[in-house]
Amino acid sequence: MIDLTVTVPRLFTEGPGSLQLAMRLPSESLTAIIGPSGSGKTTLLRLLAGLETPDQGRIVVDGSVWFDQQQRINLTPQQRSIGYVFQDTALFPNLTVRDNIAYATQRTQRTQVDELIEAAGLTSFADTKPTRLSGGQRQRVALARALVRKPKLLLLDEPFSALDTDATDQLRQLLLALHRAWGTTTVLVSHHEADVNALADRVITLSQGKIIADQDRQHGPAVPPSSGQIRRVWFDEPQQQWVIETDTVQLRSTDTRWGKLVVGARIDLSWH
Structure with missing residues (x-):
């Protein structure tokens, strides 16, 4: 379970304001965060990852306090059990697929590297460097690298935005399969309703740093405003x-x- 209550000043499209969010995400859920540009979607991911610090609030993941302003607790990104996939894959160009995925893993986790290479359909590219891969293949590597340490929380910031339709469809299927197989709690930021419809069991809509809709899709399809x-x-x-x-x-x-x-x-x- 992820419990988050945060407040942080932000400059939105319409002017200065505060991002004020309170949400509870069940373990192993896949939540899509949607809303217009500048509404606070990526900021939410960065707060969860520890890349930004709220002025006030508290973030608790599976009973572990990651941030508490009153208790002066603020775990670093390295101390938080997260996997993060950006729009830009940020792979190491001088490392092979296998070495990119294995980067920062411990010796006991090497079996997981092999499992993810196979699950992501990258076996034949294991010794290939990123410059020789397609955009879809690079995102597969980035997703596998994010999951290799079995994080409690997987954060995805527009991971399909630079891909063509076929690559996007394949990566959606892979993401959903890995999310279920590895039991992660996943938060996906996306502008595209196709991503939401294909993946999310919950949809949270942000506007001006506030939640304006929270839809549970597990009990029927979400009904968007007309x-x-x-x-x-x-x-x-x-x-x-x-x-x-x-x-x-x-x-x-x-x-x-x-x-x-x-x-x-x-x-x-x-x-x-």
Whole structure:
């Protein structure tokens, strides 16, 4: 069980404010954190990882206190049992797949390295260096490396954002299989409803550093709001897509008509 109550000042898109969160995540759950850019999603992951420190609050994981402002407890990232997968895989280019996964493991954990290499479909690439791998293969290595020490908490920050559709589908299946097999508690930040629909058993929506929706998907599909007010519209040049953000979700499309939409207008948020 993860119990988190934190407060930290933040500059949001609409101006200064405070990220104020209180949540309880069951062990072995997979929770998706969604919301518009700047709502506090990545900050939440960094607070859990110990990469940022709240002004106030408490973080307890399976009975172990990782942070308590009143008791002046603040474990370092190295002291916290976490695995972290970033948008950028951050692999060591001079190390092979096997050595990247085995990095910082103890001798007694080497069997787990072999298990993960096989489970991630990387056996034939075990002695290959990252520069010779595809984007999807590199993310498989990053995921295996994050899991090799059997962390209590797996943190994923947009792990599929740079992948094509096929690689994304394959990595989603791998993530779900490893999450279940290794019994981790997983927190996934994503802008894409396809990730949420395929993976999450719980969906928490952030806006301006606060929880505005908390949906349990284990007892039926989440029902998103039918419409929302547009907060931001822009064109993503690298992806050649129009992007619309509301308080709860980011939508993307190649439909040129989206370029005529304006901030403040309401849009249908039905997920397809």
